[in-house]
Amino acid sequence: QQQVKQSPQSLIVQKGGISIINCAYENTAFDYFPWYQQFPGKGPALLIAIRPDVSEKKEGRFTISFNKSAKQFSLHIMDSQPGDSATYFCAASGKETSGSRLTFGEGTQLTVNP
Amino acid sequence: KAGVTQTPRYLIKTRGQQVTLSCSPISGHRSVSWYQQTPGQGLQFLFEYFSETQRNKGNFPGRFSGRQFSNSRSEMNVSTLELGDSALYLCASSSSRGMGYTFGSGTRLTVV
Numbered sequence: 185q186q187q188v189k190q191s192p193q194s195l196i197v198q199k200g201g202i203s204i205i206n207c208a209y210e211n212t213a214f215d216y217f218p219w220y221q222q223f224p225g226k227g228p229a230l231l232i233a234i235r236p237d238v239s240e241k242k243e244g245r246f247t248i249s250f251n252k253s254a255k256q257f258s259l260h261i262m263d264s265q266p267g268d269s270a271t272y273f274c275a276a277s278g279k280e281t282s283g284s285r286l287t288f289g290e291g292t293q294l295t296v297n298p
Numbered sequence: 299k300a301g302v303t304q305t306p307r308y309l310i311k312t313r314g315q316q317v318t319l320s321c322s323p324i325s326g327h328r329s330v331s332w333y334q335q336t337p338g339q340g341l342q343f344l345f346e347y348f349s350e351t352q353r354n355k356g357n358f359p360g361r362f363s364g365r366q367f368s369n370s371r372s373e374m375n376v377s378t379l380e381l382g383d384s385a386l387y388l389c390a391s392s393s394s395r396g397m398g399y400t401f402g403s404g405t406r407l408t409v410v
Contacts (some may be wrong), residue, residue, distance in 0.1 A: 216396065226339070227302070227388050227401030256391065281346075281395020284329055285354045288341040 188276050190289025203261040205292045207274035210255065214276040216283050219248065219259045222271045222291075231272075232243050232259075264296045300324065302402035304389050310408045316377040319405045323370050323391030330372040331399060332364060335386040344387075347372055348395055379409045 189208045197203045207217075210217065213237055220228035234241045234248040241248045247260040261268055274289040303322040311317050332344040332352075343356040347366035359383050364374040370391075376383055386406050390399035 202364065215314075218398065218399075225403065227390075227403045230400065231399045233398060270337045275341075281354050284331060284348070284392075285343050285356070286331075286333075286390075287343070288401065289341050 188274060188287050188289045190274050190292060192292060193290065193297070194293040196245050197264045197294065199264065199266060199296055199298050201264050201296075203264045203268070203294055203296070204257045204258060205272055205274070205294070206256065207276075207289050208254075208256045209276050209287075211276070211278060211287075212281050213278035214254070214287075215279055216277045217248070218244075218249065218286070220273045220275060220288075222273065228273055261294075264294075266296045266298050269294055269296050282290050302389055302391050302400055304387075304402035304405050306405060307352075307403065308406045308408075310410060311318055312378050313379055313381060313409055315379050316375065317379060318373055318375045319389075319407070321372045321389030321391075321402060323372070323389070324393075324400055327391035327393050327400075328370050328397075329392040329395045329397075330366055330370060331364075331390045332372070332374050333388045333390065333401075334358075335388055335404070336384075338376065341388070344374065346395075353395070359388060376407075381409050385410045 218233035219231045222228040244263045250257045275286040277283045331346040346354040366372045385402040388404045390401045392399045
């Protein structure tokens with residue numbers, strides 16, 4: 185019940201296109217859903233996060249869409265750029281651990297072709 | 299503002315040895331978590347410390363332990379190293395539990 189399932193495993197997008205990564209969770213106690221971006225040799229960097237009281241959050245070219253009833257959330261990257269090529273992880277945490285324990289998805293390797 | 303600093307960046311150890319990894323959180327951050335990242339298992343939670351107390355622990359054997367000091371710096375220790383312990387060990391800090399965590403660049407541990 186602690187799992188977070190992420191898809192696709194890899195994604196290739198043309199420059200200027202939209203990248204969409206999906207995640208699904210089972211634990212209804214999860215109440216914080218961040219997305220992280222990781223470049224080779226670096227640790228994950230927090231991109232954007234959402235709580236279940238809103239259905240969408242946008243920061244620049246990055247948007248999270250959240251569907252509480254379906255227990256799914258997704259990351260949309262608009263106008264994708266070659267510099268966005270990285271591995272993206274969705275994650276979730278819940279009140280039972282005071283939000284301190286992140287459960288991560290398997291990761292999506294995004295490649296944006298110029 | 300300095301980020302999360304992990305030392306050393308790279309480490310090679312022999313099976314059976316023990317290792318200590320260090321993490322200096324962002325100044326003012328009191329919650330420190332540790333994660334193990336491997337190609338096969340992905341990112342897995344090890345433990346979290348807050349105010350020098352372990353608050354949460356992941357599903358790892360007792361060979362994995364940690365501690366946090368009064369200045370919030372944290373160390374994790376792995377005893378009796380196994381080949382499967384080869385991984386990138388990541389430390390993350392936050393100003394309070396449940397808020398956005400900032401990760402360090404990690405310590406790459408190779409067990410031979």
